[in-house]
Amino acid sequence: MSTAHVLLGLLTPQALHGYELKHAHDQRMPGAKPLPFGQVYATLKRLVRDELAVEVRHDREGGPDRTAFGVTERGRQELDEWLATVEPPAPHLSSMLLAKVVITLLVADENTARHHLAAQRAAHLARMRELTAIKIETHTALADVLAADLLIAHLDADLRWMQNVLDRVTELRLEVHQ
Structure with missing residues (x-):
């Protein structure tokens, strides 16, 4: 699973803070391994660096600043390409x-x-x-x-x-x- 692509997909309907994104992942991917907060923020940083996501707003609601992220047009194209790529059947058993x-x-x-x-x-x-x-x-x-x-x-x-x-x-x- 490509965590970056999954996060792009979760950000596509609306901009989310990292905290909201982690919870959206865990809710939308039941049964999957929960995503650590550190991995969410590291992936968001790479998505912004690669111009696949962008900071859309900064909120402060009685706590630290929270940055909401959204998907760029380039990010949407990347996501569409990933979604259209057929996953090959697993070549080996790991059971x-x-x-x-x-x-x-x-x-x-x-x-x-x-x-x-x-x-x-x-x-x-x-x-x-x-x-x-x-x-x-x-x-x-x-x-x-x-x-x-x-x-x-x-x-x-x-x-x-x-x-x-x-x-x-x-x-x-x-x-x-x-």
């Missing part, structure tokens, strides 16, 4: 789940491997239930629903993969131990 399954098959007996997979499946199913509950709440924000949908799809793919592993544990252990 702790895969690593644990492979290592379990290397070091544990078949029953232990099945037990670990069953426990992981139970955790995935519990998380899917939590996400489904979020989706059916009456005042759930659209961003939260979209994030829940994406997470559910990933969990579902993991569950299907784990079932495939469970169906082949004996065969996989034999292959690993040859």
Whole structure:
């Protein structure tokens, strides 16, 4: 994810202070890693330097000066280009789940491997239930629903993969131990 582009997108509808921008990110990107304030301000500084954003006003509301930032025409063009660029599918797996399954098959007996997979499946199913509950709440924000949908799809793919592993544990252990 390009933090600079995400911040440009969040600034496009209206100018925001760094503090507001951080909270807009965390609200609009539910499930994503929260953005540290330091990263917001460092990114804003680069956006201004590169003429993609500009200071639009300075406010003082009973505290320190706050600078609101807006997107320049050049910033909007950059954002449009980024949005139109297709993201390539990830070239490599980086899954702790895969690593644990492979290592379990290397070091544990078949029953232990099945037990670990069953426990992981139970955790995935519990998380899917939590996400489904979020989706059916009456005042759930659209961003939260979209994030829940994406997470559910990933969990579902993991569950299907784990079932495939469970169906082949004996065969996989034999292959690993040859």
